[in-house]
Amino acid sequence: MTAITGKVGITKRPGELGIHSMDTFNMVVPDLKVAQDFYTSFGLDVREEGNGLGLFTFGSDHRWVSLAEGGRKKLNNLSFAVFEEDFEPIKKRIEEAGVKLMDAPRGWDSNGSWFRDPFGVLIEVKVAEKSSPDEKMDFVTGSVPGGKMGSVMRSKAPKVQPRRLAHVLVFTPSVPEAIAFYSSTLGLRISDRSGDGICFMHGIHGSDHHLIAFAKSSAPGLHHCSWDVGGINEIGMGASQMANKGYQKGWGLGRHVLGSNYFHYVQDPWGSFSEYSADIDYIPVGHEWEAGDYDPEDSLYLWGPDLPKDFVTNYEAEHPDAVTPGKASGAV
Ligand SMILES: [Fe+2]
Numbered sequence: 001m002t003a004i005t006g007k008v009g010i011t012k013r014p015g016e017l018g019i020h021s022m023d024t025f026n027m028v029v030p031d032l033k034v035a036q037d038f039y040t041s042f043g044l045d046v047r048e049e050g051n052g053l054g055l056f057t058f059g060s061d062h063r064w065v066s067l068a069e070g071g072r073k074k075l076n077n078l079s080f081a082v083f084e085e086d087f088e089p090i091k092k093r094i095e096e097a098g099v100k101l102m103d104a105p106r107g108w109d110s111n112g113s114w115f116r117d118p119f120g121v122l123i124e125v126k127v128a129e130k131s132s133p134d135e136k137m138d139f140v141t142g143s144v145p146g147g148k149m150g151s152v153m154r155s156k157a158p159k160v161q162p163r164r165l166a167h168v169l170v171f172t173p174s175v176p177e178a179i180a181f182y183s184s185t186l187g188l189r190i191s192d193r194s195g196d197g198i199c200f201m202h203g204i205h206g207s208d209h210h211l212i213a214f215a216k217s218s219a220p221g222l223h224h225c226s227w228d229v230g231g232i233n234e235i236g237m238g239a240s241q242m243a244n245k246g247y248q249k250g251w252g253l254g255r256h257v258l259g260s261n262y263f264h265y266v267q268d269p270w271g272s273f274s275e276y277s278a279d280i281d282y283i284p285v286g287h288e289w290e291a292g293d294y295d296p297e298d299s300l301y302l303w304g305p306d307l308p309k310d311f312v313t314n315y316e317a318e319h320p321d322a323v324t325p326g327k328a329s330g331a332v
Contacts, residue, residue: 011134011206011285012083017090018187019125020205021132022212023081024063025168027222028070034269035067041245042227042266042274043161043238057162062131064165065225073270074316075170075222078121079112080186081128090125094185118177119220121170125186131164134206136282140231160238162227166277167210169224171217171314175199178214188212190291191283192258194299200258206285209259221316224265224273231278232262238276239264251311254304258294271315
């Protein structure tokens with residue numbers, strides 16, 4: 001397995017304002033014990049913090065996700081990070097865009113700026129270390145020269161441990177409005193889109209092809225969080241690792257078109273997904289990515305199995321198409 005982090009230095013696009021990372025997000029889940037089992041099985045370092053859980057990657061003290069317990073699954077907050085010198089200017093720009101800043105929610109220890117996006121999602125912008133990679137991360141094929149054995153024994157397969165949170169895909173009632181809002185406030189840029197159905201956006205200071213994506217739905221919600229691993233073998237082993245723990249439902253192995261990453265999605269007990277992802281396209285600082293607008297057929301995957309029928313169901317909408325699935329509610 002490759003190193004936990006791929007940090008080689010801090011990259012910054014001079015003279016332009018924008019967030020550099022999606023620092024963390026907060027989600028309410030119905031049962032923290034079930035969440036602990038799911039994310040521990042996935043290969044994350046799950047720590048008890050107060051009344052909730054923190055999701056870390058092993059070898060790092062960066063909290064990628066915080067979880068609280070509540071009635072039903074709900075994406076609560078997205079936190080983005082800026083360089084210190086950009087904090088006041090970006091705050092000014094947010095206010096000039098007509099967005100009303102608010103106090104940090106009660107009980108949250110934060111020096112950041114807080115506001116809601118047009119659909120009610122709670123957003124924080126704060127000063128924090130750049131957690132998005134500064135260059136494209138290692139992709140390990142594991143190929144060996146002739147005369148050597150490439151695989152390890154199944155009985156000795158190492159546990160897959162993702163290196164970092166790569167991105168989130170969130171549902172939104174209006175993709176064009178989300179694009180307008182997140183570009184004018186946070187400086188995100190379009191990487192690629194498929195009409196008004198889905199849009200992938202990147203940060204300007206060196207970023208994966210997308211650190212956030214927006215997909216059309218009737219309401220906000222989390223579709224998936226994506227976790228970077230070092231190669232296809234780790235994606236496959238991760239899928240097996242989860243299946244062995246009872247989490248067989250999902251989608252993969254496959255390869256996306258927009259972003260180009262290899263993937264396997266595992267469905268969590270609340271209907272959203274955690275993605276093992278490898279080799280996503282990278283947009284270096286200073287590079288002007290040529291954004292495309294693609295037909296739906298070309299926007300999702302190059303190859304892979306058929307989509308699970310509830311893959312794009314928003315279980316956070318008031319009236320989702322189906323009931324929230326349980327851990328053992330049958331194979332996709
Ligand atoms: Fe993804």
